[in-house]
Amino acid sequence: MAVKKLNFIIANNDFETFMKMVILGTTAAAMDIEVNFFFTFWGLYLLKKKYKPKVSGMGSLMAGMATSMFKKKMAKAGIKDPVAMLKEAHDAGKLKMFPCSMTLDMLATMPGPFKIKKEDMLDFVEQPVGAAAFLEMCDGADSIIHM
Secondary structure (H helix, E strand, C coil): CCCCEEEEEECCCCHHHHHHHHHHHHHHHHCCCEEEEEECHHHHHHHECCCCCCCCCCCHHHHHHHHHHHHHHHHHCCCCCHHHHHHHHHHCCCEEEEEEHHHHHHHCCCCHHHCCCHHHECCCCCCCECHHHHHHHCCCCCEEEEC
């Protein structure tokens, strides 16, 4: 049976989650598979313009160095702009990214760097949806993957 629809729940904001999302999402879109991403909790920060995710599980200095190293290796492999890859898949009509409305409402009231609003997000992000709307999108999905 061919896969026709994949839904992802993104709840982390680290580099590893971001790159898994980019690679799996854009590959599925290129295979003509419908892809829906639902961003909740810390995962919402991956939608923020100019957000720079870091490799997890290391001190801040080591995380910065490891992230830089991975970006250089990815550029050599032809992955230079992951956000542009997501936008291309989105513009082709196969990949959509939905922020969680409840989490966004909570983070919009946070202080300083934790604050995030819809207007802070990438221009091609869909309008926020609630959990019930996302669960309706899951109807008929071949897989629902949590990252």
